[in-house]
Amino acid sequence: MSGATHPGAAASYAARIAHHVPSLHDMHRMAGILLAEHVPENGRVLVLGAGGGLELRAFAQAYSGWRFDGVDPSPAMIGQARDTLGQDSDRVTFHQGYIDDAPKGPFDGATCLLTLHFLSQDERLRTLRELHRRLRPAAPFVMAHHSFPLTGGQQDLWLRRNAAWLIAEGTPEAQAMAGISSIKEQLPVLPPEEDELLLTTAGFRDIQLFYAAFTFKGWVARACQPGDLQSSMRHGHVPLTT
Structure with missing residues (x-):
């Protein structure tokens, strides 16, 4: 998601973001590979911050059986995502808004790329928790944004x-x-160790860094299965309470 809120900004988004984020298209391909380790061939994937449609297009072209729910607050950016996707747009259900406007799922996987750095720490944690609630146990989640x-x-x-x-x-x-x-x-912006702590606090495990490009970082994690959080707390790993 770009943060763009008017048609002019939306129209220039694809070229601008590819110019500003090193190896953007490679990052999208890597995100798809990481999702595909656990998302089934007919899986349902939540894309938070889907405006522009660049990652949706990469996922749709590589994984023909997946269906998507894309969430973004900007109508102009959702419109551009439809244009970017072309005939694959019929595999995406778009929702204008934020995480609270996303379906309850459960989803087989999720991404949030170039979005969370717009949110305060408290709102970022809340968003991650709400996203976690929409995932199946052990489902993969991929996020990337400014973190240094x-x-x-x-x-x-x-x-x-x-x-x-x-x-x-x-x-x-x-x-x-x-x-x-x-x-x-x-x-x-948060430093990488705080971003990872937020993931843990929100209920994710198996957190791994997969992408690092100057000020940008990207992680893959998996939603906790029932009992994982309790086990973590028994071993002294107490999460944030905010």
Whole structure:
């Protein structure tokens, strides 16, 4: 999901996001491979932040038996997703809104790509918990977004590296450097260890990093099966209470 809310922003989304996220299309393919380890051939997949349709198109083309529910708050971005998908759009049921507007499932797998960095820590945790409730036990979940160290000068270091990537890709230097301030001021980014803790607290297990590209990180995890959380607490792994 881009955060775009008007047709002009939606129309430019595909080119813009591919320019800003290193190996975006490869990340989509990797996400599909990770889902396919556990999603059955006729599985149902929840895509949270589905506007634009780029990951939906990658999944639909690679896995012909899957059906999808795509959730996004922007009507313009949902419209672009339909255009992006073409004839595969009939395999997707779109829902305008946020996680609370998603069907209850249960789903065989889920993704949330380039979306959670827009949410505060409390709202991010709530979203992950609601997403977990919609998954079958042991179903896979893939997420990716901005996540990098914030202390000891690491925040500025990684943001400068990200700007250098954009400049190398053709972004004007002034625009790329201005993006550093935008990210710092507008995105409630968390460091990777806190993102992983939120996954654990929301009920996920087997958390593994699969994608790392400057300021972006991506993880795959699985929904806890009945008894997993209680077992974890018995062994002293007490989750966050927020």
